[in-house]
Amino acid sequence: MKINLAVLFGGRSVEHEVSVISAVQAMASMNKEKYNIIPVYMTKKSEFYTGEKLMDINNYKDIPALLKECTECVFVRSEGKVQLIRQKMKKFGSNLISDVDIAFPVVHGTNVEDGALQGYLQTLDLPYVGCDVLASAVGMDKYVMKILLKEAGFPVLDCCRFAAFDLDRIEECADEVEKKFGYPVIVKPINLGSSVGISKAKDRSGLIKSMEDAFAFSDRILVEPAVVQLKEINCSVLGDSESAEASVCEEPVQASDEDILSFEQKYVGGGGKSGGSKGMASLKRKIPADISPEQEETIRRLAVDAFRSLGCNGVTRIDFMIDMATDKIYINEINTIPGSLAFYLWEPKGVKYPELLEKMIQLALKRHRQAAKINYTFDSNILSMGGSFGAKGSKR
Secondary structure (H helix, E strand, O other): OEEEEEEEEEOOOOOHHHHHHHHHHHHHHHHOOEEEEEEEEOOEEEOOOEHHHOOOHHHHHHHHHHOOOOOOEEEEOOOEEEEEOOOOOOOOOOOOEEOOOEEEOOOOOOOOOOOOOHHHHHHHHOOOOOOOOHHHHHOOOOOOOOOOHHOOOOOOOOOOOEEEEHHHHHHHHHHHHHHHHOOOOOEEEOOOOOOOOOOOOOOOEHHHHHHHHHHHOOOOOEEEEEOOOOOEEEEEEEEEEOOOEEEEEEEEEEOOOOOOOHHHHHHOOOOOOOOOOOOHOOHHHHHHHOOOOOHHHHHHHHHHHHHHHHOOOOOEEEEEEEEOOOOOOEEEEEEEEOOOHHHHHOOHHHHHHHHHHHHHHHHHHHHHEEEEEEEOOOOOOOOOHHHOOOOOOOOO
């Protein structure tokens, strides 16, 4: 009997379209003999739809038309199992679409990759692939991630953190940045990826504009010193807190003289006759990265250690910066659900995409089995005592 695997993607995120690309890639490579794949598309209004046509990227050229051929649905837990049922129930006949054995979120950005969706799946007691609630939340919040990694002894750049209410004192914020770092600096939303809202500022007017632009995408931003002689290196990690391994390293290649790889450079340039972008797999890159064996060893070790320190699970991609002027290596950020699931970093190691997906699924089932051994309830007679605690109860 096949395992019913629900692939969740889309969602209320600025990285919605990237998620669709990554998910369609993944579903095309999953083992159809072992899994009954159930695509579950989340709209930008947080509505859930399912249907076979969701597995073809070409159908997303007209999403309203696509959804008319799909079924709006919702997850429910009943009689010890999770089911996917029709949102708009029929008066006659079954409203069950399918039982669900495991969920595979292929999502990017706020409201989906940040622990919110993971918490929903965990409440359903449904096994799910990838990082748990805490690791997902930490990975999405660049400031919290820096604090935890710095406390654990990992090399990260210092930063200034600002909230939306600081817009009323933005000149003072600029003073703080100038006093602490000078120029140039990088300004970024705390909880976004895919280069959305990120820019480089070389003077005060540029800093203020960059901060205002970043606040358009998040209520919290951070500013950090820019590494002038920068070499970016990415490394993927597969495993869990118990055991993990690093992929080969890649070096993203700029398609222009821009300081930061843009959203378009990352995702839009890979379209072809097959239809649609190929996601992160289409980005120009050097694999393996043009770095020394010593640098590669250091980066791969730091990637695994950081992955385990943050309690990650499944596949992540950790982005590094090398300051070519000093040869110092810094952890830039961790992507708990990387674009295209970073499959292109595992193929050079002999791990094909279907095998990578299978490993991720098995890691999720392992975590769920381990969690089943923990007591989450405590039997007591407190409710049988009726109103003896009074209307407001007692918590002493």
